[in-house]
Amino acid sequence: MVEIVLNSTRRARVLGWLQPHRVVLIVIALAIVLACAFFLRWDWLPKYAGLAAQGIWRTIWLLVVTSALGLALAIPLGLWQAAGPRWLGIPAKMFCTIIRGTPLLLQLWLLYFGLGSLFPQYPWIRQSFLWPYLRDAWPYAVLSLTISYAGYEGEVMRGAFAGVPRGQLEAARAFGMSRAKMFRRIWLPQALHRALPTLAGETVLQLQATPLVATITMVDIYSVASRVRQETFITYEPLLLLAVVYLVITGILVFGFRKLEARIPKRLG
C-alpha cells in the first residue's frame, strides 16, 4: 500500500487497483455479461429501440426540470426557515415536514387522481386554455416531483444557509452591500457550495423517484420496460437493461457533480 500512496501517478494507481483477485472478478463479470448477451432474448430490442430512446429522454427531461424547479423553490423555503419571519418560517417548516413525512407515490396519486377527478367538475376549467394540458399526466408528474424535491431540499438549504459563518455576512454588511446584493454575492453561493454534496445525493434519489410517474401513464424509460414485458412476456431482459440505463445515468450524475464540486475552490472563509 505504501508505494501506491507515494507513487501516485495514474499508471501506478491503476496497477495498484488491479490486484490479481480483481482481474478474476472482472473476468467473471464479463463472462456473466456475455452469457446474458448470448443466452437471453434480445430480439425485441430493435422494435422497441425508438420507444426506449424516447423514454430515456423523458426520464432525463423530468429529472432536470423537476430538480431545477424544485431547487428554485427550495431556496426561499430554506431561507425562510433559517432567517425569515415566523409567519413565513413556520409554514415553510410545515410544508417540508408534510412532504418528507409522506410517501411520494401517495402525493403523486393524490394530485393525479384527486385533482384529476376534481377539475372536470368545473366547466370554466374545462373551457380554459390549460385544459388540454390538465388532461395529460405529465403536469401532475412534474408538479409532484418538484414539490417533493423542494421539500427535501428546503431542509438541506435551511442547514446550508444557517451554516454560513456569521462573519461573512457581517463583513458584507460592513462593506455597505444591500441585502439583495449580500444574498446574491455572499450568502447564496456559500450556502449552495455547502449543500452541493448533499444535493448530489438527493438528485440521484430524485432520479430513482422518476419511475413512479409510470403509474400515472407517463411514458418514461421504466414504463417502456413494463410495456415490453406485457407485450412480449419477456420478464427479465427489459428489467436488466433498465437497471443498466439507471446505472449509467447515476454514474453520469455522480461524475458531473464531482466535476462541479472540483471547480469551486475548497477553502471557505
Place this chain on the structure above:
Amino acid sequence: MGSDLNDILVSLFGSSTLELLALDPPGRGTFLLWGFVNSIGIALGAFGLGVVIGIGGAYGKLYGGPILRDLLEVYTTLLRAVPGLVWILLLYFAGSDLVNQVLTAFNRPAIDINGIAAGIVVLGLVQGAYSTEVLRGAILAIPQGQIEAARAYGMSPGLLLRRITLPAMLPFAIPGLANLWLIATKDTALLAIVGVNELTQVTRTAGGATKAYFTFFIAAGAMYLALTLVSEFVLARLERRVRRGMPAMTGGH
C-alpha cells in the same frame, strides 16, 4: 357562510365523504387501518432484515478478505444506484420464479408467493445496502482501542460484537439508522406497484371505488405523517439515551 364552507368541502372531498372513513362496513376505515398495520409490519421486517444484512456487510467490508470486500462493494453500489422500484420488480419476479422452480424440482406444487413476505425480503435487501454503509461508518467511529482491548482480554468475536462493537457503535449509528427507518416506512408504498395490500394500495382501491380520492389519500397521508412524527420523537429520545455520558454534539447548525 356555513353552508358555503360545506359546499366547498363537499365539492372538494365528494359528497359527505368523511362517513366513508368510518370503521363500520359502509365506511372503509377498517381497510385503511389494516393497510397501515401491513405497512408498519413490512417496514419493521425490512428494516430489521436490513440491519442484520448491514451488520454482516459492515463486518465483511471491514474485516473480510479482498474478494468478499469487493463483492460487498458491488452489492452496495448496485443496490443503491438502481431505483428501488426496479429491484422490487426484478427480485419479486425472479424470487417467485426461483422458489417455484425449486418447488417443482422437488415435485411440490407451485405456490403464490406471499406479497408481504416478498416485500419484506426485497425492501430488506435494498435497506441492507444502505445500512451496511451506515454501520461501517459507525464501527470506524468507535475508538479502536476499545476493540483492541477486548481482543487483548481474549474475547471471542461473537462476544466482542455483542458486548463492545454493537453497544459502542450505537451512538454513531442511530442518526443514520433513524433515517433508514423513516425511508423504510415510506418505501413500503412502492410495494403498491406489485399489488401488495399496504396502505397506499388499499387507499387507491378505496378511492377508486368511491371516487372520494381526496378523502382517502389525505387520511392515508395523515397516517404516514403520524408514523413519521411518532418515530422521530421516539428516535430522538433513543438517541439521547444511547448518547448519555458522551459530550454534546457540536453541530454547526
